[in-house]
Amino acid sequence: MAREMMPGRRRFTAGSVGADLLILLWFVFSLFPIVWMVLLALKTRSQQTSTYFAFSPTLENFGTVMSRRGEDLTSVNFSGALLSSVLNCGGAVLVSLLIGIPAAYAAGRWKYRGSEDLMFQMLSFRFAPELMVVVPLFVIYNQTGLFDTTYGMIWVLQLVTMPLVVWILRSYFQDLSPELEQAALLDGYTRRRAFVMVALPLVRPGIAAAALLAFIFAWNNYVFPLILTDSEATTVTVAVTKFLGGGGQAYYNLTAAAALIGALPPLVLALTIQRYLVRGLSFGAVKA
Amino acid sequence: MATLELEGVTTRYGKVVGVEDLELTVGDGEFFVVLGPSGAGKTTTLKSVAGLVDMDAGRVSIGGRDMGGVEPYHRNVAMAFESYALYPQKTVFENLASPLRSGRTGTYDKAEQSKRIELVTTTLGINHLLKRFPRELSNGQRQRVALGRVLVRPADVYLLDEPLSHLDAKLRAAMRAELKQLGEDSSTTSLYVTHDYQEALDLGERIAVLRHGRLVQVGTPEQIWREPADTFVAKALGQPEINLLDGEVTGGRIVAAGGAVSLPVPSGVDVGDRVRVGLRPRDLDRADADPDGGAHRAGAERLHLRGRVHLAERLGRLVELSIEVGDTEIIMVAGSDHAPGEGDVIDMAIDLADVHLFAPGAPGEETARLGSGRPR
DSSP: OHHHHSOOOOOOOHHHHHHHHHHHHHHHHHHHHHHHHHHHHTSOGGGTTOOOSOOOOOSHHHHHHHSHHHHHHHSOOHHHHHHHHHHHHHHHHHHHHHHHHHHHHHHHHOOOTTHHHHHHHHHHTTTSOHHHHHHHHHHHHHHHTOTTOHHHHHHHHHHHHHHHHHHHHHHHHHHSOHHHHHHHHHTTOOHHHHIIIIIHHHTHHHHHHHHHHHHHHHHTOOHHHHHHOSSSSOOHHHHHHHTTOSSSOOOHHHHHHHHHHHHHHHHHHHHHTHHHHHHHHTTTOSOO | OOOEEEEEEEEEETTEEEEEEEEEEEOTTOEEEEEOOTTSSHHHHHHHHHTOSOOSEEEEEETTEEOTTOOGGGSOEEEEBTTBOOOTTSOHHHHHHHHHHSSSSOOOOHHHHHHHHHHHHHHHTOTTOTTSOGGGSOHHHHHHHHHHHHHTSOOSEEEEESTTTTSOHHHHHHHHHHHHHHHHHHOOEEEEEESOHHHHHHHOSEEEEEETTEEEEEEOHHHHHHSOSBHHHHHHSSSSOOEEEEEEEETTEEEEGGGTEEEEOOTTOOOOSEEEEEEOTTTOEESSSOTTOTTOOTTOOEEEEEEEEEEEEEETTEEEEEEEETTEEEEEEEESTTOOOTTOEEEEEEEGGGOEEEOOOOTTOOOBEEEESSOO
16 A cells, blocks of 8 residues: 555656656746746846857846946836835735725625625726726826825725735635634624634635735736836836837846846745645635 | 523524524523424524524523523523534634633633633543644544533523534443433533434433424423324334324224224224324334233233234344234334244234324325324
8 A cells, every 4th residue: 555655666658758748848838938038137238139048147137227227227216116016015915905804704704685796896806907997097196196106006906906815815714614703702702803713813824825916916017007107106017127228228138137036026925825825826616 | 590482483594494483491400402303493593592693583582581682792602513613723722711711701710711621521531632623633522522612611501502413322322421410410501402312302301393494392201202293203203213004994993004903993082084003113012922011001902913024133132123014014123032033923012002193194294193092
């Protein structure tokens, strides 16, 4: 029994080799752009268009991007954009959690007339193309002074983060037996304390997954910061493209370096709470 | 300690009926059992008392106080859930301490909490598990922790939802005795839900039988057993199930099973021209091998039957016999000493007082009891 469980010597058949080759091909196809980006980020400007693999790598681009030199070249304050990305997305996720957790709990526990419609309405924010709403938002933001502010970005990113948080956490709360909170009520605890003491600790994995997914979605958002910010609250996604320059001044190597730096925060976050992530993506469809 | 009254309690889940127009009065300190098959509304009854479900109509009073609009945490009731509902992130000790720490069941300092938990876990035989988490326990152990979380605290009413269902047979018998003792000692008003008729007969001071959310009969175990309100109650109690034979009334006698069963129409029972005759398998005695007739009352009039053993199933000390009697088959339980073999013809007898007469009905239809076979 135990021996069968051991990874023994594999038998090679035409089928298994073919399958492995296909997987390999897929890996190359999907990872090559990333490899190319890493290589590009290590090249100097004179080498940036060469497809020759042998070159003298340099880390100089990363320094340029993060410092004033990059700003002088392209008028982009990339480190500033990085900071405002963190503030915008962190703020957006925090607000979404503060409002979304109680909302998800209520939606998961109580059925009332139109409750499903309400949930669908919330999800439909994710169906609508962002470009559709962004023009009226631009007008509103300009008139209310929310344009190019962190508040404004946190506010608009709710469209991205709130539906995710509510939908993911609702499924977690639904998986939780309501009898747990009922037991707490009969133990003499109020509904609020039953929620905090019993339900909340049990959905911590869900909160981690929802927060991370929401953060990544917010971080990768491009349209809202592109239209609704200028320089003060602009984000990494927008800043990266500035290195492509306007009038023929394209810094592909700097663009690649900036994109790599910009990909780091969500990557690090994802790796730290990876084990919650798959469960979160399945939206609670499977029992843990 | 308090009386518990349910008046016209109706609880529905959408269109599905949980309980309908339920009337119960449970006396102070009474151990009251609610018996019924799954889906009969037993759990709904408990949750209506606890205030965990919204009632559509009716009134629940505890200690004479109307519980309408009273939150569950103000009702001072304790409940053991069938699903255990133990807090997964807390140890057994913390689970048991939870009701003592809420401040609504009385105030207990640390020492007193430990003392109470020690006492209840020793009784339940789980005092070696205090540091474990619920996921590290067997179902039987979890069930005892759930029971412990109820017993650890004083309450006006204990609500117990199938608290023994997941224990193995031996432990269940032991726990049943334990629970009976606990019930007598604490004399807390208890509403105990079960689908096991033996538990109900053993534990209940009174029993309510539920079916499809409606109350069928309330009575002492003796009443429920001796005078079941209808065929449903009669079938719910006793294993194997009661034999029901369709009979006709001709010439002052009730005749069933193609003439093999024949008894006089008892005076004082209003039978029409058709009845159902109910014979409990354990009330039937061997009239031939066992001349004393077991426990039958001396001088009582008896119904005699003869039949051929079709199937004999040994169940340890007892043997379950399927017997062809006339054109039908009835089940009886006999001692396994000198038990007849398959194919043997045997004589049986049953006290007329133990013969139940029910109104006639189609197969599967439940009909009311008319009386016993003994003339009044």
